[in-house]
Amino acid sequence: MKQILVISGKGGTGKTTLSGALADLASREKQIVLADADVDAANLELLLEPEKQETFSFNAGKTAVIDQDICTFCGRCEEVCRFEAVEQKEDGSYIIIESMCEGCLSCVHQCPVEAIDVVVRKSGEWHRSLTLYGTLFHALLYPGEENSGKLVTQIKTAAKKYADDNNADILLIDGPPGIGCPVTAACQGVDAAIIVSEPTVSGRHDLKRVKQVTDFFHIPSFLVLNKSDLNLAIRDELIDLSKTTDMPLLGEIPYEERIIYAQAQGKPVTQTLDNTISKYFSDIWEKIKNHI
Amino acid sequence: MIITVASGKGGTGKTTIATNLARTIAQARKAEIESTTWLIDCDVEAPNAALFIHPTFKKEKKVERLLPVIHHDQCAGHGVCVDVCESNALAIAGGKTLFFKELCHACGSCVLNCPEGAIRETSEMIGLLQQGSSDSLRFAQGILEIGFSSPTPIIRDLKKWIIPQETQPNSTYILDASPGTACPVVESFRGADFALLVTEPTPFGLHDLKLVAELIFKEFQIPSGIVINKSGRGDEIIEQFAVEKDIPILMRVPLSRDIAEAYAIGTLLVDAFPQYKAKFNGLHKKISEILQKGLPKQ
């Protein structure tokens, strides 16, 4: 079973478009399991029409709550909190702002009267769903919550177990944007990373950043250039970069408004586009098969 | 006034709108005495605004956190530090206390709890802040060091560095937030007067617009407005949502290859297509009006 992660560094380069297309193409020949690791803004489900089978709570971590009946207003909690999560109100009492609380529990240990309780936080939920292309694991992190890296890990662990138990050939993971914790979590244990970039100054800048992350984890990386004819000079630069940094080019997709409109149909674009455009995606899939 | 520009979804045009709005306001107010316009790039994992603004940087500031250092000669192996560490960054094995820096969240709990006082602290750099200017626009950004997980402390420090506790009436701060709706975005909204939500007329854009609108509603209750980028076919789904939630649509930028090509090479819309100056001035005016007296009628 191979794990393939699709990431981009910069948001909006076409990561989910590609993931949806690969889910469609790969599932025609192989048994695949899917995971949407972009838990802050999970969009893959908008292309795959999932039917939820099971839902799980995501309990991110702990948070501290001051018991106002026991609190003596000494302010020790505010002194020790490194995350500015403790606020003193006008009446002199102290409260912990849940959205700032990191759950380190330092205040709990330091409170001289043991007035602070530890509470588990429900920060989101995740689902195992059926789709036409394979089972999909996807999540929703409630707005304003943190710990998305942990939720990514939970989904991936569940998806991997399901893929192993069901002898799937491929676990395809639609990754999060950026280079932070969720991306790091998504990278763990994958066999290959497909980086989707675009020939723009922002795309180039973020491609370099995200390649540093995959290099750090020694993950073989591959490049897909989306909107590739938007700027030929930058395109050529990125193709050179792919050669000099051991990041084989899987394919290029031109700037095509038809692709944007096709997405709005709520299906992988390879289902609705005509052959002249969907062949760009099939070519990429063929190359992936050769490498893996 | 503090305006935070966010979108939920990455790639909808947050940075495009934030940079062009900031440049336009700065130019319009050039002649005003004592007026400053700042663009603050809060997307510290992947800061891109500088690629369009080309600022000259004048000042830098390190963002540091305090990391524990174990003084083994004083360590008696009680293991209290291991017990209190919620990040599992400490272990006691073979009579030695081990510390795993990359797991540490710098909460200081181990330092406070060691009965021998054997843990002290040292400073480590987790990010860098930079400020400068481009013509009449002042600019600041933060960059998260690779390998560190949380961008939120960088954003917090960046805002503290630039925005005073009491903002002057002639100062405008435009914050370009990161994608998503998690902690870093919440931090970018804290203290803002207005939420400018950039979306695209697709199911993806709408899906994420809903998440960020919910966040504003749940946590901040500040006025907001929508900009539809890549507008054209499909606007109806955004318009419907806007009516439902009573959020005004303040501007539309059409889907256009020409605009995409200018963006590709880092040219501001208002420089490539001068007619956009009036549009962004109009956007600024509408935001000011909303802040002064409540939502205008569409």
Next chain:
Amino acid sequence: MQIAIPLSDNKGLESSISTVFARCPFYMLIDPETKVFTIEENPAQNASGGAGVKASQWMIDKEVAAVICGNLGPKAHDVLSAAKMPTYKFQSGSIEETLTAYNENKLTSFFEPNVDAHAGIQ
């Protein structure tokens, strides 16, 4: 004397050995000679981070005599080697087969025998 073995399910001696060390759902603590065992929930499986560290510390605190596992992440490796915990690589097969291989000294160690354990950041 007890050996720790990560499990992916809880079916007594018929349980499947997990190739995942720090985030498996259960651990078996078993005497390789008498085959007397207990199965406990892995306290580290839901950790935000440092699951390998937590799981290793748990085993050390339980004073297990050895660990048999499939894979070992770098931090777990550091903690167990600092503790000089005999840690062996699980190949395949049932718990019975694995214990037989252990008893016959047929399992390979994760740690080089002559290299000093230099673990974590001190």
